[in-house]
Amino acid sequence: MKLMPIVYVSDVERALTFYKLLGLQETANAPSPMWAELRLGDATLGIHRDDALSSDQPNRVSLNFVSSAPLELLVERLRAKGITPAREIADEAFGRSLVVRDPDGLLIQINEHDPDLYA
Incomplete structure (x- = not known):
């Protein structure tokens, strides 16, 4: 089993741009864009859109396993x-x-x- 943290965001494209600036590489995505995955070395980060997300909302990261x-x-x-x-x-x-x-x-x-x- 592999661990994959997921960050919930209001705009997947904007988040992708930011995380790519940090050196992560996009490895998978949904065409809508509802979600995407990025890698840095052996680590994978999931980015998922949450339309109900507010900037002061806690718990914007979850643990996911593959x-x-x-x-x-x-x-x-x-x-x-x-x-x-x-x-x-x-x-x-x-x-x-x-x-x-x-x-x-x-x-x-x-x-x-x-x-x-x-x-």
Whole structure:
């Protein structure tokens, strides 16, 4: 599994311009532009548009993991330990995702990328 932080922004293109100035390279995006990914060395940063975002809103960054295993296996492991997903597996433009809460209630998204959808 790989960790990928996501920054929520009001304008993906503007954010891309800024992060590229810092030396990150764009590696994937959605045509709309709803989201994009950038890399710096071995690190990946996701940028996602949030139309309801205000400048004083906290929690503009979230933890996301990219799973190399099917999400059903992870759900099975979590349920065996008494952990119920906050959101069941859902289809996404990039593949599928699952949302769980950590012990302090932080939402964590776990993604499974479909190479045919993920560009």
